Amino acid sequence: MRRNQLFTCCLALIMAAVATAGLAPVQAQQKAAGKPLITVLNPAIESKMVDREPLSPRLDTLEGKTIYLVDINWGGPEAAYSVFEEIQAWFKQNIPSAKIVIKRKYGSYSNDDPALWKEIKQNGQAALIGISG
Amino acid sequence: MGIPTVGAAAANIVHYAIGYDFEYTNGMPIRYVGFPFPVAGQPKSVHHSYVFEREDVVSGKPMMQAIVDGFTKPLTEKEKFQGRPPEAVAEPRLLEPDTEDNLQQLFKDKDWTDYNPIILPTEERVAAMLKGTSRKPDEVVKKITWPGGARNLTVEKVAVCAVMAGAKPQHFPLILALATYVPFGNSTSSMANMILVNGPIRNEVKMNYKGNVMGPHNEVNSVLGRSFTLMSKTAGNLHAGKTTFSSLGSNLQYNNLCIAENEEALPAGWDPVHVQMGAKPTDSVLTVSTGWSYISSVGEVQRGYPPQFLMRDYMRSLSGMGASVIMDPAVAGLLKDSQGFNTKADLAKWLAENVEKTIASFWGNGVVSTMWASMALQGLEPHASRMKAPPDSMIKPFQPRGIGVIVTGGGQTTWFVTDFGVGRGVKIDDWR
Numbered sequence: 001m002r003r004n005q006l007f008t009c010c011l012a013l014i015m016a017a018v019a020t021a022g023l024a025p026v027q028a029q030q031k032a033a034g035k036p037l038i039t040v041l042n043p044a045i046e047s048k049m050v051d052r053e054p055l056s057p058r059l060d061t062l063e064g065k066t067i068y069l070v071d072i073n074w075g076g077p078e079a080a081y082s083v084f085e086e087i088q089a090w091f092k093q094n095i096p097s098a099k100i101v102i103k104r105k106y107g108s109y110s111n112d113d114p115a116l117w118k119e120i121k122q123n124g125q126a127a128l129i130g131i132s133g
Numbered sequence: 134m135g136i137p138t139v140g141a142a143a144a145n146i147v148h149y150a151i152g153y154d155f156e157y158t159n160g161m162p163i164r165y166v167g168f169p170f171p172v173a174g175q176p177k178s179v180h181h182s183y184v185f186e187r188e189d190v191v192s193g194k195p196m197m198q199a200i201v202d203g204f205t206k207p208l209t210e211k212e213k214f215q216g217r218p219p220e221a222v223a224e225p226r227l228l229e230p231d232t233e234d235n236l237q238q239l240f241k242d243k244d245w246t247d248y249n250p251i252i253l254p255t256e257e258r259v260a261a262m263l264k265g266t267s268r269k270p271d272e273v274v275k276k277i278t279w280p281g282g283a284r285n286l287t288v289e290k291v292a293v294c295a296v297m298a299g300a301k302p303q304h305f306p307l308i309l310a311l312a313t314y315v316p317f318g319n320s321t322s323s324m325a326n327m328i329l330v331n332g333p334i335r336n337e338v339k340m341n342y343k344g345n346v347m348g349p350h351n352e353v354n355s356v357l358g359r360s361f362t363l364m365s366k367t368a369g370n371l372h373a374g375k376t377t378f379s380s381l382g383s384n385l386q387y388n389n390l391c392i393a394e395n396e397e398a399l400p401a402g403w404d405p406v407h408v409q410m411g412a413k414p415t416d417s418v419l420t421v422s423t424g425w426s427y428i429s430s431v432g433e434v435q436r437g438y439p440p441q442f443l444m445r446d447y448m449r450s451l452s453g454m455g456a457s458v459i460m461d462p463a464v465a466g467l468l469k470d471s472q473g474f475n476t477k478a479d480l481a482k483w484l485a486e487n488v489e490k491t492i493a494s495f496w497g498n499g500v501v502s503t504m505w506a507s508m509a510l511q512g513l514e515p516h517a518s519r520m521k522a523p524p525d526s527m528i529k530p531f532q533p534r535g536i537g538v539i540v541t542g543g544g545q546t547t548w549f550v551t552d553f554g555v556g557r558g559v560k561i562d563d564w565r
Contacts, residue, residue: 047370
């Protein structure tokens with residue numbers, strides 16, 4: 001019987017300790033200090049994620065492939081164009097069999113360019129598109 | 134496109150592209166490489182080093198190794214996945230109860246404030262705010278699609294922000310009208326916004342349009358402007374480094390140039406802005422414009438150099454994408470009586486015809502170049518002709534309809550020229 005009482009007492013202590021641990025430490029301190037707790041509305045709104053689309057399969061090699069470098073015109077026509085020229089120079093030195101085509105997208109960075117996407121799909125095997133920022 | 138594609142972004146924005154943009158807007162785990170920032174405006178030698186000597190900021194690999202890997206490394210399981218993503222983190226209507234100090238800190242930790250203290254949105258305060266409109270709390274004011282996430286901004290969420298900003302229920306229709314613009318204009322170019330209020334509601338809620346109107350001297354001008362920022366940061370989800378990427382930012386984003394027109398002091402023939410845009414004088418209208426800056430007349434008009442000349446001089450420094458002149462009624466009266474501008478449109482027409490700048494200066498503006506230079510290279514007019522013109526030849530960059538005229542304040546012959554283009558507003562009365 002005493003053994004059962006001891007067990008019940010220990011269980012109660014453990015439950016009390018668990019219940020106290022459930023409060024965030026700061027909140028528990030504040031509560032202990034007697035400060036009133038306030039309930040407020042959440043200003044944030046749940047965001048909805050979009051459906052996932054897979055990437056296109058990758059290439060085994062870039063040897064002999066046609067690679068488009070597309071300037072989206074972020075920051076103006078001079079902002080990133082020479083980066084693409086430098087990338088072209090790197091390919092010339094390192095993978096000379098790759099054919100590099102530099103293209104400027106229609107309009108500003110936010111305009112779609114279906115004609116260019118069609119051309120790349122027909123004639124290219126890979127594309128680098130940028131440079132935002 | 135159906136072929137291996139790699140995206141390229143600068144370091145300031147690439148983590149947005151592979152994180153937030155992927156999850157909430159794009160859905161495709163595009164392989165990005167990250168160039169050092171900035172790319173634009175750097176000489177060819179720097180671009181050479183970015184390609185040949187620097188690392189991709191995403192992978193840490195040499196830049197060209199990262200690009201080649203992007204085209205050739207086999208896809209991971211995550212990159213092959215198609216279908217529904219895991220559910221986004223749920224946002225409960227109520228936050229966990231806590232002390233006032235802790236909640237004030239929580240709102241700052243979440244970046245939900247402008248880092249000034251807020252009024253905590255208790256259920257009682259929000260319920261009181263909702264009495265300022267006949268609209269239902271769960272009615273959707275706007276589905277926010279930028280930046281991604283398709284968030285439904287409800288009347289209740291607007292009320293939460295209105296409370297946080299310190300507004301009263303009688304201000305709520307104004308804030309609901311403002312909510313239709315959330316999030317505010319924001320870009321890497323350190324953009325700002327201007328809120329203009331016209332119509333009878335200015336007097337009803339006692340906005341200040343008679344003196345020191347752009348300063349911190351009126352409750353409604355203050356809380357209305359502030360509420361735009363709070364809504365943009367909470368419902369709009371605009372957070373520095375996560376969804377906004379300005380370098381300098383804009384101090385104007387604290388109050389968003391919240392002003393009301395002094396319609397009562399307009400010279401005869403000068404219509405209020407909302408009437409110019411087709412509304413009735415008895416309509417109450419709120420208009421939000423985006424821009425960057427304003428230039429002050431710095432003191433009173435000088436008799437020897439009429440104000441339109443100095444306005445013209447200052448406007449030469451603006452991009453040409455839009456402008457407005459904010460002036461004291463005394464300036465408006467002077468322009469009408471002494472200079473013969475019988476309407477606002479007369480002044481806008483004169484400025485459009487007389488503001489000139491060099492072609493080099495015109496294209497020297499980064500936003501102008503971003504938006505129009507590529508069109509010029511593709512032969513689209515009038516941009517193509519402007520691109521072909523000699524750098525030191527002159528251009529008239531403004532159209533009369535692109536120049537707004539706002540009359541506010543009272544008592545001094547001072548004015549500001551701004552690059553905020555004034556468009557059509559929304560009717561506040563619809564939100565009562």
